[in-house]
Amino acid sequence: MVWEVVVGIETHAQLATASKMFSGASTAFGAAPNTQASAVDIALPGVLPVANLAAIEHAIRFGLAVRGTINRRSIFARKNYFYPDLPKGYQISQYESPIVQGGKLTFQLDGREHIARLTRAHLEEDAGKSLHEDFHGMTGIDLNRAGTPLLEIVSEPDLRGAKEAVGYARALHALVMWIGVCDGNMQEGSFRCDANVSVRRRGESVLGTRCEIKNLNSFRFMERAIEFEAKRQIELTEDGGKVVQETRLYDPDRDETRSMRTKEDAQDYRYFPDPDLLPLVISEQMIHDIEAAMPELPDARRERFIREYALTPYDAGLLTVSRTAADYYEALVKASGVEPKLCANWQTGELSAALNREERDIAASPVSPPMLAGLLKRVTDGTVSGKAAKQVFEVMWKLGGVVDEIIEREGLRQVSDAGAIEKLVDAVLAANERLVGDYRAGKDKAFNALVGQVMKASKGKANPVQAAEALRRKLG
């Protein structure tokens, strides 16, 4: 492969605040059109913006999480353009002095660690929505979303190809939810990505001309759009053409990107500092307080899981995919007191499968950490076999209930009574003389077959460890 695909990602993360970036109106999703638009949001004459402190704190929290520089003084600027869903005729954003500069995001992909540098992250407000359907040749405007706080997070062009781009986006998505600054809901538009894609021949140091792809509202679309776009640029270049800098829209139905506007159509936004807002000055105390309240970050927690619970990097990665998953795991380990590895296996195995099957978040799992802990205790103390435990889990999942009662009710208790097992073993030995002979002749396989016979005779309920011990003893 002679071509290298270079990607940078711009993300708009909606900040999880109760009110808007510059007004007191609610940010809740799904209200009737224009019911959550205040005088400030609809830009009545004479109204003024007041910056939302919670949004500023979220931006700082993000900046600290990616080890970026928090600018102690940043500037809100106006980005001027006319559009019906932009009520003021300008968007308040940050231009020359963003609140966060630099930083980096670490992510795992195919067992390897990647690092993408961040250019910046800045605060801005969202526009409203234009509704082109249902209005018979007219356009409806819904300003509920106008003024919603966004953090625009810009990566350096450090990602090579669609898979890395998606790996980065997933890690970013997980991080913003982990630190509580964004709900991550992509269907509702809380986390939106644009990709800057260019190609160059491997070994070249100069970047190729980039195209910006918009409308990537799922990770799957992002991967396909970048793949399509890279292929388009490679084919174009190989055929002697030139990539033109432009904005392209991804159409998921046709699985292609198409031109929206070229650089020549690019508007002059006439950025200038917003005179209605003073420079945003951030105190050391504020940064210190936010730092102090920062949860343990995904990377650190992953490393700790490997160290503290002797997990594989793979398991640790799965268990720190979200803060709720990691919290679940640690609650499970603590409540059960059993082998952390067993807890990991159950969470990434049975529990994860059940959650996936019903598309549930782990926070909404019908089997809570104490419930699962109770079951794993019974597995460890031999009350139930691993196989029976899965049946108990299914019952708990569907009906709830107390582990021990389920085991009794369903008759899943493992036979661990020495006398009962001895009787079974005696019967098996009497009925399988040939296997006994084989064993005595030195065939180890025969022993396993005998254990299997004991299990079969017990209808799977015998404790296999005890059965093996009894067999060995009797066979001398």
Added chain:
Amino acid sequence: MLDATLAELSAALAAKRVSSVELTGAFLDRVRKLNPDLNAFITVDRERSLAQARAADAKRAHGDAGPLTGIPVALKDIYCTKGQRTTCGSRMLEHFISPYDAHVVEQLERAGAVALGKCNMDEFAMGSSNENSYFGPVRNPWDRRRVPGGSSGGSAAAVAARMAPAATGTDTGGSVRQPAAFSGVCGLRPTYGLVSRYGLIAFASSLDQAGPIARSAADLALLLNVMAGFDARDSTSLDRPKEDYTENLEMRMGGLRIGLPAEYFGEGIEPGVRMAVEAAVAWFEAQGARRVELELSRTKLAVPAYYVIAPAEASSNLARFDGVRYGYRAKEYSDLVDMYCRTRAEAFGAEVKQRILVGTYVLSHGYYDAYYLQAQKVRRLIAQDFSLAFEKCDVILGPTAPTTAFEIGAKAGDPVQMYLGDIFTIPAALAGLPALSIPCGFDEKGLPVGLQLMGEHFSEATLLGAAHRYQQATEWHKRIPKETPL
């Protein structure tokens, strides 16, 4: 009663010699009589004002009246008033009913003042003559062929003609002080951030400041007491302890250092203006004030810097008037862009369009550094020059404007000449400093001359005190325009 000061009206109301309803009715009658000729008001709602007057009388009967309770105050039509038309002097907002009150309007209402009506003004406060109003020019009560100044021309003319005992204005580059000077009344531009801008229709946000217009410095102080104060809805509003601006009115003049910048007494100043201002300076010296000669050499840069910064901000502030949500929309259009173009072409006047074009230009890619950033640098230097000057003096004195009121149409074709008339009011605005204008005499044509007092940030009390002492000794502010006798 029409000629009384606010303090006198307040005393009369307190002594029940007159009710607010009677007082308000008397001023409304005078508005009805004079307004067809002077055109100082765009909107008068007699019933609305009388209802407020009745409420004020009730408030007084309850025993919770303040100094302004029951006193009618006219509002520049740039102040949003709930449920009432707020036009900003523009066709764009000819039928706009504001759903909310400006902060200052709330404050006045809380104090029990009666809103008398909405005063005429240059469209979106852009102008120095009130000729740019969609609702027609305002006439100067001292000479009906002349302008009252602008942009708060309606407010100044209303106070001068005794149609209102006081009014509110806004001052971006001189829009309170210059019409006060031209109309023979008093006007104060407070320190930037002292009065909330919430609910004032924005012209140039970094310069706009609300201020009172009245007939004496003492009345300005009473109004400022109500208008000033922190408002969390304006991010540029200053959170500082409230002051009583009437406390310092009887200040001692001995030792007051008065700065006289050479640039304010140089070329281009009409002899009548110079004579009146110099006589006022002599009076201050006679009271023991010390004269400090100053140089503010960058004064000549103020006008060009202002006419970059103010249009730049205006071009963005006025983008919201797009015909989409409220205000004027063109009747016919072919598509979205055509709707924008026709709406703004039809509803903005020539001066507003010109400033939007200039502002758009100076913010454009490739011009931003050369114009906007350069102008901001000049602005900082001018502010620095003032800081240095105020190490040497307490108050800077000079003329408010180089001329007295000119004839309607005299400068209409020459915007640069019009802009140069703002040369003495723009510097304080750029520096965010408080400044006021009071009458200090008349020129040979019988037109009033304004004396400007500028001070350091938050020196309103000093400015008002100095002006008050001057007014105790002079009668200029008590003259009634001969064309509008009582």
